[in-house]
Amino acid sequence: MNTGRRSARAALHLVGAALVTFWLFAGARPADPWTWIGVLAVLAWLGGALLRGAHRASAALAAVALAAASVAVIPTGGVTFTPVVVALLLLWADDTLPAWAAITASVAAPPLMAIGAIGQVPGIPTLLAFGGGIVIASLAGASRRQTRRFLRQEAILRQQQQEAAEQAARAALARDLHDVLAHTLGGLVIQLDATEALIERGDTDAALTRSRSARRLAGEGLDEARRAVAALRSGAGRDERVRPGEVMDAVGELLRTHRSLGGSATFETDGTPWETSDAQAAAVVRAAQEALSNARRHAPGHPVDVSILWSTDRVLLTVANDVADAGGTPSGGFGLRGMHERVAALPHGGRVDISQDGSRFQVRLEVRR
Known part of the structure; x- marks a missing residue:
């Protein structure tokens, strides 16, 4: 199921990157340097999205995508704003990255857009739309960060609970085996001592009786130890009624x-x-x-x-x-x-x-x- 989600996510990123690339070349001349800066942002976007397991590489590529896309937003007519949003989501959602780094990325995006807008006069609505998009992307990424952190802590808690259960099971088996062995082996020592004394006195019939009793005790102890181990292995017994x-x-x-x-x-x-x-x-x-x-x-x-x-x-x-x-x-x-x-x-x-x-x-x- 996780593999399917990862495949669907990767396919979504590829489709989005393809659409942004198409609009880059459809709305500008191929020789336009802003087009190639946008292509760089798209490639960095894909690298950061597809290398989610390598956190440092993914964060570095997302930062490159954010910088390149932010600078090219105004010159490309807003086409590269999609990589800006995706890069912010990637940086914020990465809970291994310090929160200050994600905040820095959100704060740096508007000045980078202003650098790319030198010589151009974008309208106030355009600037407000881009600013609002940055805020929304940052909040969505922060929410995703909190969710991932919660899921990670939940996984750690489950592991700790499993380890505690395994430790409790080992302790339960140790208690049962201790009691069985203390009862059985202690009894065997008494029986064997008595058997030895009877043999020394020449009372072989009584010694034979003691020997048979010792054998029966050993068999009972072995059966009881097996039952204790079997109950632990099957996980049964503790909730049964007696x-x-x-x-x-x-x-x-x-x-x-x-x-x-x-x-x-x-x-x-x-x-x-x-x-x-x-x-x-x-x-x-x-x-x-x-x-x-x-x-x-x-x-x-x-x-x-x-x-x-x-x-x-x-x-x-x-x-x-x-x-x-x-x-x-x-x-x-x-x-x-x-x-x-x-x-x-x-x-x-x-x-x-x-x-x-x-x-x-x-x-x-x-x-x-």
Whole structure:
């Protein structure tokens, strides 16, 4: 479509230049020097119009067209006033050219016309018509300049928005993969340690059971990572709705995995689950996953208390556990940062509170409906 517009614009310039050239030679003798000055203006006009991509060359040729056409306007009976108008439009519309340069061109055109009119006495109406034409051409060019500048800024904004969206997508994938890997690999370490201990004791049946559990955990983690990547690549998932109860089932599955890895946990619920968006569900489930992973890593052997409270306008997840000492408290890291980022990205927002009261570490995540 842009190519078609450029072709149509070039054809219009060629037709206009041909008509001006015809009237130059039709209204004066070929030997008249003003005719050839007009031809120079026409050629510079065409060069400036057709070299729009080369801004410096286009501006230089437009300036030549303006100077030559302005000087020849009166001697040619106004035939070269068309190149004057076109040159002004080209100079004003070029938003890469300083505004003062376009203003200088508009101001310089009348004195150049006066130079060409030496020895002649054009009528007042003629002078007013030419002056008005210069003003109108300058205003039209200035309007075009503003439009192009707006379109350029709009294109920059679109590019920035696209880059921001790509950055957000990368951050979302990083959060999901971090949570999946922290949950899966942390669980695998526990299972493999237990398997090694069982083998050393000679309990091969129990070791085999642990080994199969580790393999199942690895397979689940791989499937979950693939789903996260597939959802990101397809752009799907963030606007989908999650049925009531699916969040509870997902958290329940995380607790079963936690118990299978040797941990102990309680799970309390209150209220009636309501339909959430995929992003809201992910915020709750991933927060529970990260909190359980942190509990296994920083407070092994300590029970974990998980609760989910559903109210009419929000859902509140609380995960709390005792820690052996303050040094074992997870005070940062990508997982906890990911909780804040997920909640901050939700349309209706929410809140994340991570605190420790004595030996009691607690994660509270609130998602607003």
